[in-house]
Amino acid sequence: MNREFYSKLIFELSRPGRRGYSLPSNGLGTAVNLPDNLSRDTALDLPQVDEPTVVRHYNNMSTNNFGVDTGFYPLGSCTMKYNPKINEEMASHRGFKSMHPATPAVASQGSLMLYYTLQWMLSEIGGMAEFTLNPFAGAHGELTGLMVIRAYHNSRGDVKRTKVIVPDSAHGTNPASAAVAGLEIVEVKSRPDGTVDVDDLRPLLDDTVAAVMMTNPNTLGIFEKNIPEIASLVHDAGALLYYDGANLNPMLGVARPGDMGFDVMHINLHKTFSTPHGGGGPGSGPVGVRAGLEQFLPNPRVVRRPDGSFDLVSSPDALGRVSATLGNFAVAARALSYILSLGQEGTMMAGTLATLNANYIKESLKDVYKLPIEGVCKHEFVFDGLADKSTGVTTLNVAKRLLDHGYHAPTIYFPLLFHESLMIEPTETESLDTIDEFIAVMRDIAREASETPDVVKTAPHNTPIGHPDDTEAALHPVTTFDQLSTTKD
Ligand SMILES: *Cc1c(COP(=O)(O)O)cnc(C)c1O
Numbered sequence: 500m501n502r503e504f505y506s507k508l509i510f511e512l513s514r515p516g517r518r519g520y521s522l523p524s525n526g527l528g529t530a531v532n533l534p535d536n537l538s539r540d541t542a543l544d545l546p547q548v549d550e551p552t553v554v555r556h557y558n559n560m561s562t563n564n565f566g567v568d569t570g571f572y573p574l575g576s577c578t579m580k581y582n583p584k585i586n587e588e589m590a591s592h593r594g595f596k597s598m599h600p601a602t603p604a605v606a607s608q609g610s611l612m613l614y615y616t617l618q619w620m621l622s623e624i625g626g627m628a629e630f631t632l633n634p635f636a637g638a639h640g641e642l643t644g645l646m647v648i649r650a651y652h653n654s655r656g657d658v659k660r661t662k663v664i665v666p667d668s669a670h671g672t673n674p675a676s677a678a679v680a681g682l683e684i685v686e687v688k689s690r691p692d693g694t695v696d697v698d699d700l701r702p703l704l705d706d707t708v709a710a711v712m713m714t715n716p717n718t719l720g721i722f723e724k725n726i727p728e729i730a731s732l733v734h735d736a737g738a739l740l741y742y743d744g745a746n747l748n749p750m751l752g753v754a755r756p757g758d759m760g761f762d763v764m765h766i767n768l769h770k771t772f773s774t775p776h777g778g779g780g781p782g783s784g785p786v787g788v789r790a791g792l793e794q795f796l797p798n799p800r801v802v803r804r805p806d807g808s809f810d811l812v813s814s815p816d817a818l819g820r821v822s823a824t825l826g827n828f829a830v831a832a833r834a835l836s837y838i839l840s841l842g843q844e845g846t847m848m849a850g851t852l853a854t855l856n857a858n859y860i861k862e863s864l865k866d867v868y869k870l871p872i873e874g875v876c877k878h879e880f881v882f883d884g885l886a887d888k889s890t891g892v893t894t895l896n897v898a899k900r901l902l903d904h905g906y907h908a909p910t911i912y913f914p915l916l917f918h919e920s921l922m923i924e925p926t927e928t929e930s931l932d933t934i935d936e937f938i939a940v941m942r943d944i945a946r947e948a949s950e951t952p953d954v955v956k957t958a959p960h961n962t963p964i965g966h967p968d969d970t971e972a973a974l975h976p977v978t979t980f981d982q983l984s985t986t987k988d
Contacts, residue, residue: 506963509556510980513546519553563963565907567775571933573901573909574879574924581928582775585840586833595832600824604810611809614801614825617835618785624846625744625764626757627787631796633826637745640765640784641676641712643797646818647763647788648710648739649680650795654816660709660738666695668719668914673712673743682709689916693719693872697728704736714743715759716750716877718914720857720924730760739763745784747771748926749854749877752847762789772834773928783830797821852927853878856934860923863938867945871917878926884919885948892948892955894919899965900947900958904940 548556567579590596598610614632621630634640645663652660663677664685674684685708688699695713704711711733715723723729733740742756742764748771750756756764768783769776776782788796798813798820825831838846854877861870861880868882884894898908898921910922925934948955959965 507556508980509546509548509553512548512552512556515547517547517549519548519550570905570907571925571929571937572907573937574907574922579775579777579907580770580773580926582773582833583837583840586773586836589836590829590832592832595829598828608809610828611801611811613832613835614828615803615809617831617838618801620835620838621766621785622787624747624751624755625766625787626755626759627764628790629793629796629800630785630787631800631826632783632785632831633797633820633822634765634784634786635822635827636782637743637765637767637770637784638672638676639782639821640767640786641672641741641743642679643784643786643818643821644741644763644765645676645680645682645710646797646821647786647792647795648741649682650816650818651739651792652709654795657706657737659707662708664700664703664708664711666713666717668693668695668717668916669712669714670718670743670745673714677712687711689717692874693717693721693916694723694725695729697725697732700729701732704732704738706737708733708736708738710739710741710763712741712743713761714745715756716879719872719881719916720749720876720879721872721874722877726759726761734760745770746878746924748924749850749857751850751853753850757787757789762792763787768830768834773837774830774833781827781830783827783834785826799825801825849927850878853925856925856927856929857923860925860934860938864941864945867942868921869919879922879924881914881917882919882921882923883917884921885945887945887949890948890952892952894921896955896958897921897941897944897948900944900955901940902959903961904944906937906940 567581572579594609595613598607602610604611618630618632622628631643634643649660652658661681661683662685663680663682664687665673665677666687666689668689677684685703687703688696690696694717700711711729713723713726713729715726717723730740739762740760742759742761744750744756744764745767747766751771763786765784765786766772768774768785769781774783786796793800794814794816795818796814798817799811800814800817802810802812804810841849857876857878857880861876864882867886869884869886869888871881871883885892885897894911898911901908910920912920913922914920925937944955954960
């Protein structure tokens with residue numbers, strides 16, 4: 500493959516006068532004259548390329564991209580777990596695909612039934628009274644959930660609750676959502692075993708606390724065993740307990756947040772329920788509430804009438820709307836398709852398998868990668884870099900070396916609790932062979948790091964781009980061709 504050619508922009512392949520396509524004459528001649536204020540002063544600056552160049556350019560670009568259909572992601576559901584093709588087929592059904600978002604309820608009974616069925620199934624899975632599918636992402640779900648909590652406190656005239664308690668191991672979106680909701684963030688510490696320190700939490704709870712946000716299993720993949728005690732402390736203080744269920748994978752069919760004492764939760768359909776995401780969308784962050792909080796969910800809500808028909812209703816106590824339509828409908832269609840194709844038994848096995856796969860990798864690698872927290876993990880776990888730190892090979896180097904072996908890089912340097920965090924989550928969808936191959940490659944990299952560290956430190960060696968300046972790219976992203984030419988000069 501000619502790397503030089505395939506790493507060029509389409510504009511760089513342009514040659515004056517070269518054509519890939521010619522438009523037929525419109526047959527109108529000068530009969531139609533556009534008003535001056537609507538016509539361009541200068542010709543449109545389009546690349547001038549022949550058809551084979553265009554075809555090769557885009558096809559090669561698509562193969563430079565990594566996707567779950569071409570390889571394994573070591574941080575599965577958080578980045579991407581396999582998206583079964585049946586989901587795509589269901590979501591692109593003509594009846595759903597061609598539906599106008601403003602179709603009245605009476606003419607969209609099928610779509611509303613789909614929405615209602617998923618809402619009901621998520622309530623069963625989460626142990627909640629009702630779910631809304633309207634939020635567009637996990638972070639949007641958190642914001643919605645916090646707004647539900649605020650609407651609840653306000654409805655009781657309890658208006659001085661302005662704080663949200665968030666563990667130091669929490670996903671960054673937790674404090675961010677609390678800030679967007681106009682709430683003050685108070686951090687609660689973790690104990691050395693990675694779980695929330697109940698002794699640190701106790702004195703923080705008073706009548707100014709609106710909610711405590713928890714992730715269980717937390718971002719280290721550790722199950723928080725003290726939830727019943729935490730739930731009663733939080734409820735005694737008059738606050739509500741929020742469950743970040745972005746990654747509900749290991750809980751499927753094993754435990755329900757509602758049964759643990761959580762009041763409000765969100766789920767990421769684009770993580771747990773195998774719907775594709777990336778590059779900012781499309782996601783879905785349904786929010787569930789326990790009985791007594793349904794009326795605060797965003798409008799509109801989908802309900803089932805006694806005659807079996809479905810309808811949209813608005814509640815005066817609701818926090819308002821969080822979306823123009825009923826959320827990312829096609830994502831909901833994919834998630835429902837996933838649940839229905841697994842069935843009750845399959846859905847209940849997913850959590851156990853995800854947990855088994857993660858523990859298998861952890862135990863197979865912990866002699867060569869440093870495991871900071873021993874014991875059984877849930878769906879994911881975190882290494883603190885290589886066990887042998889003497890050669891200076893970092894987690895970043897290991898992640899880049901994985902690219903040479905055809906793997907997507909795992910999440911690195913998160914959570915912030917360790918210096919060399921490397922997070923692994925295989926998910927339930929991968930076969931034993933895929934997992935064994937990954938383990939072999941990780942062991943190879945560890946051996947290389949000791950024997951020929953420079954090979955790992957200078958990786959990747961086989962990708963079109965190897966070492967972009969991350970800081971420069973974040974501070975001064977070059978997003979247009981014009982900028983690129985200026986940068987080159
Ligand atoms: C991914 C994730 C989120 C945020 O979800 P988005 O859809 O990316 O906004 C929140 N919490 C946890 C624990 C997550 O893993």
